[in-house]
Amino acid sequence: MAANSAAYEAIVRAGPRLNQLQQAHAHLIVTGYGQSRSLLTKLITFACSARAIAYTHLLFLSVPLPDEFLFNSIIKSTSKLRLPLDCVAYYRRMISSNVSPTNYTFTSVIKSCADLSASRIGKGVHCHALVSGFGLDTYVQAAFVTFYSKCGDLRAARKVFDRMPEKSIVAWNSLISGLEQNGLGEEAIRVFNQMRESPDSATFVSVLSACAQTGAIGLGSWVHEYIVREGLDLNVKLGTALINLYSRCGDVGKAREVFEKMKETNVAAWTAMISAYGTHGDGKEAVDLFNKMEEDYGPVPNDVTFVAVLSACAHAGLVEEGRSVYKRMSDSYGLVPKVEHHVCMVDLLGRAGFLDEAYGFIHHLDGIGKATSPALWTAMLGACKMHRNYDLGVEIAKRLIDLEPENPGHHVMLSNIYALRGKTDEVSHVRDGMMRNNLRKQVGYSVIEVENRTYMFSIGDESHQETGEIYRYLETLMSRCKEIGYAPVSEAVMHQVEEEEKEYALRYHSEKLAVAFGLLKTVDVAVTVVKNLRICEDCHSAFKYISVVSNRQIIVRDKLRFHHFQNGSCSCMDYW
């Protein structure tokens, strides 16, 4: 007994360190405990924590009759360590060994299925859990809510959740997070409002993300106030969610305030802040913060950080800074640039007008077998359109259509490029092709929040109570703009709009309606509008003039970045 206890102590002392564990293992064998299931289980758990998966497996094979406890330990460890394939393999082995699973088995293996987005395997596990009698286990159910959400099957997630007799806080959080992560921010907020339990810090992280996604600054600030009032600990994840909230709702200053107040920061928090500056067009601040991160012995930047910095440089025209950052990525940090970094570089060079260099960059990648992503050509195409390189643009757009015929975006780009050159026949040809193949451009809409209520506008929208008033006000604004020099963007650009949009012309684009509504309903404050697509050229020009005639600041968040219109100019300096 004493020897057994000493052996156990030796394993615990070794901890998740491979060398020490192997010594302890040798000792077990020498002292005759090499077959002890309980000691080997402990050893295996540590070996797995050390990520020594081959050794873990070897140890496992040395156990004569693995029991429920050993299987559960190894399934849980592999799941926690994000070794989902091993986890599923041990689960299968457990079944074939006729060892009965428990709720502990299921929660771990479901988590691994979620990590793998392995929809078919997970559904099989679900059936198995039901027939094994764990259909009403709160832990198992919550795990399934997460699993279905991560597979994008929100209906199934909802079904499991709705059938839970006792809905735990974790189940609520799983559903809210699942909705938010699948782009259903509004729905996530609705579910949050139905919650009867008191929310905890994980709830707020997901709710804040949902607010950031939808632009619901009213609820977002309420959550912030609640956190302060109730003295909730502003941990890193919560702080980062707040930075993201303020940034994506247009207030970088407030985002920075939160960042400065955080007691503990990490790479995600810094990256969120850098990204905030980047999307608001303040590339210099983004690069400064990145430099500070390096100088102050801040957290070590990761590949996500580099995407944020490079994108910030691209949007601000900081070509030399971008090149230097890209070089440092591998030279100083040993990170291998991935597709997203390559895309940033093509974007950086292309936007700045170095089309040849951008093209050469892709060809260089091609030469080393790394130019497989259509995203690279999409970035290149954007640059061609921006710098009016029609021939190359048409060539690339056609290539992209060959690569991804189902992507309506490529067809729209080709049509837009033809339109810019006045090739109306070609435009109709592309449009007809889209119609034939049932490819539709994404429907654009703009959202604005006034006094905690959100209002959504689509093009030529007449569904609002105050439609008459909004349209009349917009007319007045536009004629005042014309008096000081505004001219609608040329006829050629008009052809870029969808057929059914033409009748409304450019005048009633969703972002114009939303801005007019905002100006009408508020006094003195900046008007912030969120658009799901990129802002249109004419609206971009119009808002500069509107900021003058209304003497107000207009902030538009489009699909890619922010535009702050004030005193007749935009923060993007027309560089977008």
Added chain:
DNA sequence: TTAGGGTTAG
């Protein structure tokens, strides 16, 4: 021993 949370290109 179990389930849930933040950062990224086009």
